[in-house]
Amino acid sequence: MQMGPYPSFACKSLHHPLWQPRWEVRIAIRSDVWALKDIPPLSSTSCTLSLGSIASEDENSAVVLEEGFKHSDSTLEASKYKSSTFAIKLLGILRTVGVPSWQETEIEPSSVKIFQASGSFNTNAVFFVSCPLLPTLLLRIYGTSSGYCISRPRELHILKTLSSRYHIGPRVYGTFGNGRVEEYFDSTTLTAPDLRDSVISRWIGARMFELHGVDIEAVLPLTGSEGKSWEIGAEKNVRDWINPAREVLSLPAVPDTTRAELDIDGFFTLWEKYMRWLKEFESREGASRRVFAHNDLQYGNLLRLTLVQEGMPDHHQIIIVDLEYASPNPAAFDIATHFHEWTADYHGSHPHLYDPARYPSLQERRNFYQGYMSQSSTPSQALSEEDLERELETMDCQVRAWSPAPHAMWALWAIMHARDNFERGEGEPEFDYIGHAKCRLEGFRREVKALGVPTSAV
Known part of the structure; x- marks a missing residue:
């Protein structure tokens, strides 16, 4: 299976016009369907009481x-x-x-x-x-x-x-x-295997593109309490979460071996180098367009409608939910986040661990990109073979460049959520947040190295 990011990293034609923010969006129509799917049968008792x-x-x-x-x-x-x-x-x-x-x-x-x-x-x-x-x-x-x-x-x-x-x-x-x-919504939640279904994957790509067409200014107005709407969410979150994560790791209950393994200060130094590398990369090659991103498009946040209305586009069977972490971000960041979720199984024996071997292959990534592009003002079907190939290469290159960033953000998230376990001295937690943070930081460091980000002292 071909995986990304790759040891050899080179992008071609990132200034291709189809990857610039001129695309139009076809807004999805929500289905208002009520039923009792996935709910235990009800008795025939009527609803009566003053x-x-x-x-x-x-x-x-x-x-x-x-x-x-x-x-x-x-x-x-x-x-x-x-x-x-x-x-x-x-x-x-x-x-x-x-x-x-x-x-x-x-x-x-x-x-x-x-x-x-x-x-x-x-x-x-x-x-x-x-x-x-x-x-x-x-x-x-x-x-x-x-x-x-x-x-x-x-x-x-x-x-x-x-x-x-x-x-x-x-x-x-x-x-x-x-x-x-x-x-x-009368629906079923997608499962880990569903993400690998070629048809469903294209539908998810199409739905993501529609979400990315939302006006950021309308969704995130500029307010004094919330800060700049257009600030990239990945950068803001890492900056805002690094000190709370440090506070958690300073708790007496945290083993010294855990602190050493996570090496939060070393991580942040590497993060800053990676951010500088990204800015130089985008200045040189062209930036991924800034969009309203979901940032947590795992299978548990994707529903498939049970009933399909007549005339509804096929991809509207997919409903995106749970936008708690939504914010402005590069489109490539959101796609990279979703691809990492292919490697997760939250219902398996080790829900906190990701398996890099399950990362989508090049063919699977290209299939997703074509679903994403299908909702643009210039869908992939209208492109020449040469232009389509250039567009697919561009998208994959941008996604690979932003791929380490979700690992960094979610590693800090996991450390912060481990606070209750350490403070209360609980035994085996429902979800191993520290184990997840270790997994994510390992992925971040591995992928930054694969991109060729300089790691020597500046």
Whole structure:
């Protein structure tokens, strides 16, 4: 299997006009489909109960607006989702924020079925909420450690803009003290093998291109609290996360061997050299266009609709969700991030480790690029064979140049998320964050070396 990045690194014709930011985007149409896919069967019990008894559980939660959404101050404890108290409190929240249909119906708490879809209780926990004759909802409860790297107001603004202006992603019905209520899509989550399916891979590429066509200024307005909208997310995140990562590694519970193996200061020195190399590279060869990037396009953040509407483009079966880490970035960074996710198996015996042998081959990468290009104003079918070959080489070269950056960003993310394990002295964690950080930093150093980035002292 041919893999990247490669020991021999040379790019051709990076100034080709098709890779410059003049492309137009065909915005995706969201399918609003309700059903109970992947949810345990419901009883035929009708939803009956006076809402008066529910209102008392949420009577102190004022209806306020948070980023344009109705908000309840109530909170939910994810680990107690099977309890009747949880259901009663949830119904109060749904009534307070005015979720369609759910606020207009008398509901018996015992009729509400809550099914955990994904996540853990210290990161985000996601649940499907259903009741006979009512639309299913998606309930997202923020975990105790999920706020380390995420600006929730920024995320909510992004979700609202994408949904209302671009019809991309789920609608948010309302927020509460530690989570939000979203639209549910009748769909299945993609699996690790799905990413390797040639048809699905092209669809993902097409959907990514559509997301990259979103106006950055509209999604990320310039505000004093959030900083410059156009700053490259990878650079900003590494700069913002390096000191919190250092603080975690300074905790007494962290073994000296772990600190030495991660070598956070040595990493940051190499990161700065890599950034200088990238700037020289893009100045010389041409820059990957700056886009609104997802930055975490793993298989768990990709849905495939169960029902396909008549006349819907085939690639619109794929829905991109979970934009917590979305930000402006080079298109090549987002593609490189996705390719790294080919090497992951979060449901395997070692979910924290990536297997470089599973990195997409050159043929698989070119297949993805053609799906990506299919939504441009000059699709690949309209190109001559020579121009198509030049375009594919250009995209692959840019992706290889940016390939180390996702490893660096997610390594720091993992170190920060290991804080709770060290502070609480927990045993075997649900996810080995430090093991993941080691894996990512190993990938970063390996790929930077393959690019020929100078590592000697400057």
